[in-house]
Amino acid sequence: MNATRHSFFFSFAEKYTVLLLGIIATMVLSRLLTPAEVGVYSLGAVLVALAQVVRDFGVGQYLIQEKQLDTVKLRAALATSVLVAWLLAGLVLLASGPLANFYGEPRLTLVLRLLAINFLLIPFSALTLPMLRRQLRFRAIYAINAANSVVNLLVAVLLALQGYSYMSMVWAALAGSCASLAVSLLLRPRELPWLPGWRGMGDIARFGAYATGGGLVDEAGVAAPDLIIGKLIGIESLALFGKVQSVLNIFNQAITSAISPVVFPLFAARAREGGGQGGQGAEGVYLRTISDMTALAWPFFLFLACMALPLVKVLYGTQWLACVPLIRIMCLSSAVYSMFSMARYLFVATGQLRAQVRLDACAGGIKVALLLAAAPFGLVAVAWAVVLSNVLRSWLVYGCLRRLSALDWRTLARALRKSLLLCGVSGVAPIASLLWLPTETPALLALTGTALATLLCWLAGLFLLKHALAAEFLLLQRKLAGRWQAVKCTKG
Numbered sequence: 056m057n058a059t060r061h062s063f064f065f066s067f068a069e070k071y072t073v074l075l076l077g078i079i080a081t082m083v084l085s086r087l088l089t090p091a092e093v094g095v096y097s098l099g100a101v102l103v104a105l106a107q108v109v110r111d112f113g114v115g116q117y118l119i120q121e122k123q124l125d126t127v128k129l130r131a132a133l134a135t136s137v138l139v140a141w142l143l144a145g146l147v148l149l150a151s152g153p154l155a156n157f158y159g160e161p162r163l164t165l166v167l168r169l170l171a172i173n174f175l176l177i178p179f180s181a182l183t184l185p186m187l188r189r190q191l192r193f194r195a196i197y198a199i200n201a202a203n204s205v206v207n208l209l210v211a212v213l214l215a216l217q218g219y220s221y222m223s224m225v226w227a228a229l230a231g232s233c234a235s236l237a238v239s240l241l242l243r244p245r246e247l248p249w250l251p252g253w254r255g256m257g258d259i260a261r262f263g264a265y266a267t268g269g270g271l272v273d274e275a276g277v278a279a280p281d282l283i284i285g286k287l288i289g290i291e292s293l294a295l296f297g298k299v300q301s302v303l304n305i306f307n308q309a310i311t312s313a314i315s316p317v318v319f320p321l322f323a324a325r326a327r328e329g330g331g332q333g334g335q336g337a338e339g340v341y342l343r344t345i346s347d348m349t350a351l352a353w354p355f356f357l358f359l360a361c362m363a364l365p366l367v368k369v370l371y372g373t374q375w376l377a378c379v380p381l382i383r384i385m386c387l388s389s390a391v392y393s394m395f396s397m398a399r400y401l402f403v404a405t406g407q408l409r410a411q412v413r414l415d416a417c418a419g420g421i422k423v424a425l426l427l428a429a430a431p432f433g434l435v436a437v438a439w440a441v442v443l444s445n446v447l448r449s450w451l452v453y454g455c456l457r458r459l460s461a462l463d464w465r466t467l468a469r470a471l472r473k474s475l476l477l478c479g480v481s482g483v484a485p486i487a488s489l490l491w492l493p494t495e496t497p498a499l500l501a502l503t504g505t506a507l508a509t510l511l512c513w514l515a516g517l518f519l520l521k522h523a524l525a526a527e528f529l530l531l532q533r534k535l536a537g538r539w540q541a542v543k544c545t546k547g
Contacts, residue, residue, distance in 0.1 A: 072197070074305065076204040078370070080211055081301060084224070085371040087215040094285070094294035096224040099166035101281040102154060106143045106174070129182065130252030135260065136181035137251055144174035158285055162221070169225050173232050180239035182247050195242040202238040207231030276419035276444075279426050280437060287430040288437075296434060298371055299381045302363075303389050306355050341401045342462070342470040343523065345394055349471055350517070350524055352393035353478035358509050360386040361485035365498035377434075384438040388445035394471065395452040407459050414455055418448040473522045480516030484508035 084093070151167035180199075187195050210230040214223030281300075285293040359366070363382040367375055402411040422444035429440035456462045488505040517525045 072201050073204045076201075076208045078305075080208045082370055083212050084215055085298075085375065087212075088220065088223075090291045090294035090374065092221045093224075093297065094290035094292075095160060095162050095221045096166060097281065097293055097297040098158065098160065098285045098290065099163055099170055099225070100228075101278045101285075102167065103147065103170045103173075105278055106147055126246075126248060127252060127254055128258075129246070130248045130250065131254060131258070133178070133182055133248060134251030134253055137178040140174045140177045140181070144171050147171035147174065158290075160290060166221070166225050169229060172229055176232055176236050180236050180243070183239040183243045186244045186247060187242070190244065192244075198242060199235050199238045203231040203235035206234035276415070276422045279419075279423050280441060283423075283426045283430050284434070284437060288434065292434055295375065295377050296381065296437070298367075298375055298378045299385060299438075302359065302366065302370070302378070302382055303385055305359075306352060306389065306393075341397060341460075342466065344397050345467075346470045346474060346522075347524055348393055348397065349474035350477050350522055353390055353474055354481040354509065354513050356386040356390040356393075357478060357482045358485045358506070361482075361489040362502055362505055365496075365502040368498035369502055381434055381438045384435070385441055388442040391449050392445045394467070395449050395456075398452045398456060401460065402455065407455075410455055410459055414451055418444070418451055421447055473520045476520055477513065477516045477522060480519070481509055481513035484512050 148168055148171050151164045151171070154167060155161055155163040184196060184199065187193075207227045207230065211223050211227035214226055217223075219226070280296060281293055284296050360383045363379045363386075364376075367378050367382070371378070399411055402414075422441075425440040425444050426437060429436040453464070453467075456467075457464075485505055488501065488508075492501055492505075516522075
């Protein structure tokens with residue numbers, strides 16, 4: 056348990072560092088670049104993100120969940136990564152011109168060609184991050200991703216100030232990749248091979264076909280709003296929607312992305328051990344995880360919906376105020392799906408990858424159909440289409456959980472009951488601010504004051520309801536007090 060808490064600590068530290076640097080970059084760049092300029096890079100980044108899913112070809116998941124790893128399997132994993140990543144680099148280069156013509160945006164050609172360079176760099180560190188996650192070495196992962204974020208921030212801001220427009224973000228992405236590659240080479244586990252090997256690639260290919268298929272469909276569902284908006288509504292609308300996604304992704308960056316790298320190998324480890332008794336198997340860990348997730352997610356998205364206006368003013372400036380109604384609508388979908396966002400890792404870790412792929416395909420198809428129907432009616436209609444698609448996806452995930460893991464609605468309700476009550480307690484402050492705070496109140500004052508009041512209400516509710524997270528806070532407090540006492544004794 057101490058090792059797990061240590062892993063969560065460095066995973067959260069990494070994500071909060073990346074999040075903080077990302078917020079700083081966003082606040083600066085949103086005031087230096089127009090929505091149209093941001094839209095060009097956003098479209099290129101979304102298109103490349105689809106290829107990014109394929110370039111891993113399930114190698115990372117394979118390395119984490121495989122029970123026994125040896126040199127042959129590691130060399131085969133490296134060979135698979137090199138082959139797929141370099142083929143994708145060529146594909147993105149060839150497709151850059153046609154894609155620019157399809158979207159009627161000639162600037163997109165150069166953006167895609169430069170971003171394709173990332174695929175040439177990826178194989179040199181492809182095995183490092185999944186192996187570090189398998190070994191729960193999140194301190195090393197912190198160093199790698201922090202290097203990427205720091206360099207990305209510095210290059211983007213400096214080039215934007217020099218007038219490089221949307222290209223400042225392109226060069227920053229490349230510089231960040233080079234920085235993370237350099238650090239990963241210094242921290243790579245010793246057992247990783249330097250040379251690829253072809254023997255054993257078949258096993259990885261069979262695993263990767265399902266993992267990549269599901270991931271590609273899932274990523275296509277994530278990217279679908281941007282791709283559809285960019286084509287049917289316009290580049291500027293794409294930039295506005297991208298800012299909405301950025302605000303909603305604050306939770307994913309701060310919480311979900313910090314938890315998932317730990318819970319996936321944890322689920323896999325419990326599955327390799329054959330589960331356990333008294334709810335200590337992978338399913339038991341899942342229930343505890345979603346209890347903690349919703350205790351954080353539901354109050355967060357309620358706060359976000361209520362305080363969307365001052366938040367947009369502080370983060371992006373007044374030229375982005377059209378994001379506010381979209382944020383309020385889409386907070387609903389994010390709150391609902393937070394109950395099931397960890398199910399993917401449970402399915403993969405317990406050997407139910409095919410079920411996850413089928414779920415991704417069905418949910419992705421529904422989302423694309425709803426978005427295509429909504430796009431002609433504008434961004435508000437697209438936002439409601441996203442809400443409906445996430446509600447339907449949550450229902451599909453629940454059906455899979457009930458069939459494959461014997462987790463019915465009663466079990467889930469017991470796990471989520473305190474989180475719902477906690478959301479009600481912590482929601483008093485943001486709802487009161489939305490209803491009664493004067494509109495002329497400075498945005499930063501309204502945001503920080505309400506955030507502090509919400510945090511105090513949340514902490515009070517956490518202990519009054521005796522939520523499982525309260526014990527973690529008490530443990531952290533005792534550890535900090537112990538360390539402070541040790542420091543005082545040392546000085547004495």
